[in-house]
Each structure stands twice: as structure tokens, then as C-alpha cells.
Amino acid sequence: MNWVKKDLLGIKGLTKEEILFILETAESFKEISLREIKKVPTLRGKTIITLFYEPSTRTRTSFEIAAKRLSADTINISASTSSYVKGETLKDTAKNLESMRPDVIIIRHSMPGAPHMLAGMIDSSVVNGGDGSHEHPTQALLDLYTIKEKKGRLDGLKIVIIGDIIHSRVARSNIFALRHFNVDIVCSGPPTMMPPNLEELGVRVEYDMNKAVEDADVIMMLRIQKERGGTSYIPSIREYSTLYGLKASHIERAKKDVIIMHPGPINRGVEITDEVADGPYSVILDQVENGVAVRMGILYLLTGSAS
């Protein structure tokens, strides 16, 4: 197939074929990171800007490494050191950046829909690096890539997502992506952290975490989104950890070859114990590794379709 979209704003707008095409493209790029010389000339002469209005370690670094391994030039802008602090609006920032002719702008913003607004204003490709509680498409794509790599398939799996679902753009994007496949998606967490009518997205809700993890192929843990007021939805961190923290006893209830995922950053001792996070079932660092390959694939496809 041919990639035709200018932007990657969310999983919601993608077809199953487009999702699979991104994963397939990413597979070809993964090998580059294992080489001694981790660089190919593919995006030589392209300029990629990361515009992050929220903190990030993984996503921003991952995009920058992906772009650099493809020989693109990268510029990183974070809100705290930009003219945002002087009162410049997103629109003006975008228009000014556009005048410097970047090929791709990757934006993270606390306002849902900010990347969509940006995409409508400028000719450069826009990638959503996370917009509020809305979507985080590249995270979902690297999660699917990791599941497919570890399980050899997506169809027929039971995938459990546990934690602060209501504030989680990772959960939302993953659900949008996974429901293209024949999977059993179960969401678990405190009732206050479950969005109303969650079932309408095609998932099951199970408040009892012990029941939720039974026979799971994949357990995806989420952290409490403190920056979005997550802690005010629960009586205490200690209670949350007791009821919804992933422990070795949960692993025993899941399938023997269960994989444990987490988009990071992890809050050790809250949603996951050290023992599980660093244990043999954890693929948390594989997710990070695959993130670079997936982002290389996305940057390649978007740069190609835009020119």
C-alpha cells in the first residue's frame, strides 16, 4: 500500500491496513539500531522539530534518536525555554516555526486537539506526541509492535489495561488500535478512574484486579496521572497500591507466558512492584527499544507522503 496521510494525529483516524503498514515499515528500521554505525541517509536534508509543552524523557528522546538515525536534522523546543513563557500563543509559535520550513513537527500538549489544530494551520507534517488525556498514537503503535513481536500475533489475545484509564491517552490510543483486531480487552482500576460508558469502546470492565488478570496474555500497567489530578480520584496512594498495584501474585493468575507492559515513567511501589517491573515477564525496556524503530517508520512514511 501507499502512505497518503500528511499527519499522524491519532489512532482513531487510522485504518487497520495503515496500522499494519506502519508496524511492517518499523520492522525494516529496527535492525539499524543494532548496527555499529546506527545511521542511514534516508531523511538527509529533512528538518524535524519536537515541540513539547509537557515534560517527557522517552518520547522526545525516542523521536530525536529516530530522526537522527535517519539523518534528519532535529531541533528540540520545550515550553519552559520557549517564547511560550513570554505569552506567545500556540498558533503564533506554529506559524513562526513554519516559516523556517521544517518537514515534520512533533507536538506534545496538555490540551486535547492541539496537534489537530496545528495540522490544519501548517503545511509540515504533524505528529501527535500526546495531547492531554486524548491520544498518544506512537505509544500505542510501539505497544502493538511489541505485543506482535513477543506473541507473534495480535488476534486471539487477552489484553488487560489497569490503572488511571480516565486520564490515560495511552489507554485510549491502545484501545482504538487493538479493537481492529480480534482481541479481548479488559480495563481495570478504581471505579472513579473508569470513564463512563467505557464499554462502548468495545472493552470489558472488571473492577476486581484479581479477576481481570486471569488468563491474561498481556498486562499493561498505567501510572496515576498526578498532573491531571489523578490522585484526587482515590482515597490514598497506599490503598490504590494495595488494590491495583501489580504484584507477583497477579502474574500467577495470568497465562504462563504473560508479558508485562508499561508506557513509563513507572512509579515503583505504586502501580507495580520492583519484583515485577524488573522480572522476567517485563517487556518495559523492549517497548522503549521498539519505540525508536516505530518512530523511524512513522517519520519515513510521513516525510515521503508530504513531498
Next chain:
Amino acid sequence: MKKKVFLDKKAIDRTLTRITHEILEKNEGCDNLCLIGIRTRGVYLAKRIQDKIKSIEKKELPLGILDITMYRDDIFKLKTPAVKKTDISFDINNKIVILIDDVMHTGRTTRAAIDALMDLGRPQKIQLGVLVDRGNRELPIHPDYAGVLYNVDTDEEVLVRLKEIDGKDEVIIMSA
């Protein structure tokens, strides 16, 4: 469109046998050699040469697959070409790499392939073998082993078809 069969199954096989012997003659055997096929059809041709060397020299040469898309000089003039996997599971440092492609034309694919190999290591030598050399070079690159030469007219196209993917072995010339 007119279609002319330029090489049939037997002719392709004979040509590959000759190329195989030329490779062995030029390199005085097959020590330190490895084969790398350029996707897509070069991979199958490289596999066939590997089989022929095995039956002559009783030695199986390492065989790799190279996808040159990431190194194309026209990559964004095309409509986002699909990138496929490169799969070279052996060390090419100090090896003599025999690069195999189906058709040689402008030389641009070979340039891309050489750059791709250089990023993977430092081979002692790179030699190039092609089934059909159709002329009209745009870069100063020439094959070490050329199966057949055919100077293509402006309205003609050369198509190599192999049974592994096309169901049939033949080289055909299409003309308007």
C-alpha cells in the same frame, strides 16, 4: 505492447552457471566469499548461485538480503516506496562480497547498494554480478559478471521473471 522472450528457463540457468564459474575463477575458489542479493529478484538469483557453488565447491557460502530503499537517491521523488528488511546475519568485514542483482541499468541501484554495505562494515572487495546488463549507465559503475548484454531502445523495457515469485523463469523484452 509487444513481448519478446529474450532468455528462457534453460538460457537463464546456463547464464547463471557461467556467472558462477566466473566468480570462482576470478576469486580462485570461494574462500572468504559471501553472496548478497538485492531485493527482490537479486535475492533469488543469489540463492541459485549459492546452490551452484555448493555443488561445485561443496561449500555453502553465507547469503544475505539487501534492501536498498533507504539509500535511494530518488526516494522522495517516488510515492513513499515500501521499505523492506535487510537481513545480513554475518560479518562482512574483510569479506569479498558478491553483490547480485537481476538487471543493471543506470547504476544507481548499485551505488545505493555499495553505500548500504559500507554502513554495515568494510568488505575487502565488492564485486557485482547481474543477469542482464541493459546499458544506459548514468554513473561510472560496471558489473564484474554480466550474464547477457542487451542495449535497450527508449521504447523498450526488460523484465526478469523468476519462478520463486513470478511462477516462471524468463527474461522478456516489452516494447510499445
